[in-house]
Amino acid sequence: MESIGVLMICPMNSYLEQELDKRFKLFRYWNIPQTQQFLKENSNSIRAVVGNSMAGADAQLIESLPKLEIVSSFSVGLDKIDLNKCKEKGIRVTNTPDVLTEDVADLAIGLMLAVLRRLCECDRYVRKGLWKTGDFKLTTKFTGKSVGIIGLGRIGTAIAKRAEAFDCPISYYSRSEKADTNYKYYPSVIDLASNCQILVVACSLTPETRHIINREVIDALGPKGVLINIGRGPHVDEAELLSALVEGRLGGAGLDVFENEPEAPEELFGLDNVVLLPHVGSGTIETRTAMADLVLGNLEAHFLNKPLLTPVV
Amino acid sequence: MASIVLYLNNSAKDITFPLLEDRFQFLNPNTSSDSSFSSLAGTVRILLCVANSPVNSETLDKYPSLECVVGSTTGLNHIDLAECRRRGIRVTNAGDAFADDAADYAVGLLIDTLRRISAADRFVRAGSWAVKGLFPLSYKVWGKRVGIAGMGSIGRRISKRLQAFGCSIAYNSRKPKANISFPFYASVQELASNVDILVVCLALTNETRHIITRDVMKALGKEGIIVNIGRGSLIDEKEMVKLLVKGEIGGAGLDVFENEPVVPQELYALGNVVLSPHRGGAVPESLLRLQEIMIANIEAFFANKPLLSEIELE
Numbered sequence: 001m002e003s004i005g006v007l008m009i010c011p012m013n014s015y016l017e018q019e020l021d022k023r024f025k026l027f028r029y030w031n032i033p034q035t036q037q038f039l040k041e042n043s044n045s046i047r048a049v050v051g052n053s054m055a056g057a058d059a060q061l062i063e064s065l066p067k068l069e070i071v072s073s074f075s076v077g078l079d080k081i082d083l084n085k086c087k088e089k090g091i092r093v094t095n096t097p098d099v100l101t102e103d104v105a106d107l108a109i110g111l112m113l114a115v116l117r118r119l120c121e122c123d124r125y126v127r128k129g130l131w132k133t134g135d136f137k138l139t140t141k142f143t144g145k146s147v148g149i150i151g152l153g154r155i156g157t158a159i160a161k162r163a164e165a166f167d168c169p170i171s172y173y174s175r176s177e178k179a180d181t182n183y184k185y186y187p188s189v190i191d192l193a194s195n196c197q198i199l200v201v202a203c204s205l206t207p208e209t210r211h212i213i214n215r216e217v218i219d220a221l222g223p224k225g226v227l228i229n230i231g232r233g234p235h236v237d238e239a240e241l242l243s244a245l246v247e248g249r250l251g252g253a254g255l256d257v258f259e260n261e262p263e264a265p266e267e268l269f270g271l272d273n274v275v276l277l278p279h280v281g282s283g284t285i286e287t288r289t290a291m292a293d294l295v296l297g298n299l300e301a302h303f304l305n306k307p308l309l310t311p312v313v
Numbered sequence: 314m315a316s317i318v319l320y321l322n323n324s325a326k327d328i329t330f331p332l333l334e335d336r337f338q339f340l341n342p343n344t345s346s347d348s349s350f351s352s353l354a355g356t357v358r359i360l361l362c363v364a365n366s367p368v369n370s371e372t373l374d375k376y377p378s379l380e381c382v383v384g385s386t387t388g389l390n391h392i393d394l395a396e397c398r399r400r401g402i403r404v405t406n407a408g409d410a411f412a413d414d415a416a417d418y419a420v421g422l423l424i425d426t427l428r429r430i431s432a433a434d435r436f437v438r439a440g441s442w443a444v445k446g447l448f449p450l451s452y453k454v455w456g457k458r459v460g461i462a463g464m465g466s467i468g469r470r471i472s473k474r475l476q477a478f479g480c481s482i483a484y485n486s487r488k489p490k491a492n493i494s495f496p497f498y499a500s501v502q503e504l505a506s507n508v509d510i511l512v513v514c515l516a517l518t519n520e521t522r523h524i525i526t527r528d529v530m531k532a533l534g535k536e537g538i539i540v541n542i543g544r545g546s547l548i549d550e551k552e553m554v555k556l557l558v559k560g561e562i563g564g565a566g567l568d569v570f571e572n573e574p575v576v577p578q579e580l581y582a583l584g585n586v587v588l589s590p591h592r593g594g595a596v597p598e599s600l601l602r603l604q605e606i607m608i609a610n611i612e613a614f615f616a617n618k619p620l621l622s623e624i625e626l627e
Contacts (some may be wrong), residue, residue, distance in 0.1 A: 011446065011447065012447075102453070102454075102455035102456070102478075102479065103453060103454075103455065106424060106428065106453075106454040106455055106478055107424075107428055107430075109420075109424065109478075110421065110424035110425060110428055110430050110454075111430070113417060113418075113420065113421030113424065113425075114421060114425060114430050114431075114434075117417065117418055117421050117592070117596075118592075119421050119422070119425050119430065119431060119587065119589065120425075120430065120431045120434040120435075122588075122589045122590055122592055123425075123431040123587055123588050123589065124431075124435075125590055126576055126588040126589065126590050127581050127588060131573075131574035131576065131590040132574050132575070135326070135590065135591075135592075135595075136590045136592055136595075137595075138592075138595045138596055138597050138600070139592060139595060139596055140596060141413075141414060141417075141596040141597075141598045141599070142414075142417045142421075143413040143414065143416075143417055144413075161477055162474075162477045162478060164477065165473055165474045165476065165477035166417060166474060167413075261442075262442040262443045262446070263442075263443050264437055264442065266440075269437075269438045269440075275430065275434050276434050276437040276438060277430065277433045277434060277437065278433055278436060278437050278442040278447075278448045280428070280429075280433055280448055280451065283448065283450050283451060284428070284450055284451050284452055284453040285450045285451075285452065285453075286452070286453040287453060288450055
């Protein structure tokens with residue numbers, strides 16, 4: 001398979017990169033100064049694209065790769081891939097579901113605890129030598145707080161299970177009510193936000209869910225409410241979020257994702273009631289290795305005419 | 314006759330208990346005038362110990378009619394319990410006032426340490442994400458083996474929470490607990506040898522001082538993590554700092570230290586260490602609950618009824 005051209009869109013994982021390099025003819029898109037030129041010259045040898053949550057395969061790229069057979073995403077989210085275009089052209093698409101569910105759910109709860117109990121702020125307080133001047137203030141209780149989950153899929157369900165262990169009542173919003181759950185369903189995000197103290201975004205990003213967290217939802221969540229985003233940056237109207245946090249209309253936020261990664265709004269850096277993470281939801285050694293193995297496994301299966309491991313299209 | 318309670322605050326903390334001030338008459342050695350104080354000192358039967366105000370033989374000698382000490386903390390290492398026992402003085406603590414919040418905090422510190430939450434937050438705030446790119450990979454929480462040193466009311470709550478993260482639980486305490494089905498290890502050394510994460514929530518006594526030795530920490534291994542929400546002196550802090558600096562254990566989440574508020578400066582540079590200024594129980598609801606428990610203890614005492622959160626003195 002060493003002659004099969006694989007285009008890796010951006011740096012994402014050195015183990016994955018090394019393995020792709022060993023097994024295929026790897027092109028590193030981010031190192032190419034003149035991409036138009038490169039695509040003209042190499043499009044006939046590129047049969048696979050490997051993308052992630054930051055960059056994947058949009059219509060333009062797909063059109064410029066006539067020999068493209070498979071897009072294998074190093075992510076579970078598919079918002080950076082033009083799925084309709086892939087379907088149209090018979091291009092297979094795979095992602096990395098399940099292997100990252102636990103990590104993302106662990107981090108969602110970690111963010112809740114970090115925001116409510118001010119873990120990062122406490123750590124800063126100690127490191128600045130301020131403990132010698134006096135005790136840090138009281139923080140906010142987590143046990144028993146009501147948690148509202150947008151999207152009760154694999155990740156949303158895993159978050160719910162963990163929050164239940166802290167006696168948190170669980171409610172959710174999704175496109176349709178789930179039959180096999182005892183959690184309270186709300187038919188709109190505003191209803192959900194009005195009835196919970198911690199709101200978690202755990203749905204996939206589609207045109208319908210873009211800015212699902214808007215000013216109305218933020219106001220419904222309120223000055224004691226906390227927003228946790230482990231979905232995608234564009235789920236949240238970031239400008240509205242910022243002004244709500246600065247003005248005290250929202251109590252706090254734990255954010256792993258932003259509209260324009262790796263840029264996070266600098267205005268957030270000075271706020272004490274937020275925790276800001278550089279999209280590390282699945283960023284553990286164990287999980288990224290498992291994700292990489294899925295990407296490699298899917299590519300190999302495809303080129304050996306075997307069933308794909310985790311096909312989406 | 315109003316219920317007189319000796320209010321002892323020789324801690325560095327400026328704490329008040331408004332709910333108690335309405336109900337009881339406080340006798341405060343720091344503020345009472347000499348004349349009224351000396352007559353009452355001989356007859357006062359119950360003492361409220363604020364924060365970690367020391368209660369030792371010298372204290373007890375001043376109040377010969379004392380029958381009960383009401384603590385306002387979970388840990389009572391600042392009270393000479395052996396001396397209380399010798400004098401037939403009963404002691405109560407904060408009961409479960411801080412238990413849920415301490416358990417939440419332990420889990421939060423654990424996740425923060427393994428997943429590098431505080432370190433990653435610093436990375437973003439420094440503007441490094443856009444410049445340096447990918448933040449280094451951290452360690453999975455799900456499925457890790459957790460050892461709880463001290464399976465009291467806090468240890469139990471920590472276990473319940475961590476099970477939801479797929480963690481397996483094992484524990485050490487002085488004796489196996491009748492209604493706990495997790496594997497029991499007779500020593501912290503054995504416990505540490507069989508887990509990935511050690512959570513310390515023991516009471517600090519003469520027997521448990523520095524119970525977490527260098528050998529115990531080394532048994533956790535290079536990727537092992539220690540979380541301490543008990544008391545700083547449960548761990549040999551000097552040895553722990555050396556091991557962390559040399560990378561011989563994987564990291565630590567610490568809410569307590571041997572000499573608070575002093576924190577070893579060598580820890581400041583470490584990204585695998587989370588530092589916290591003893592805030593494990595510090596939420597408004599727990600302070601409210603604490604006052605309810607102290608009121609219940611004091612009222613029970615004066616009514617000759619069983620105390621709510623009496624500690625068994627050995």
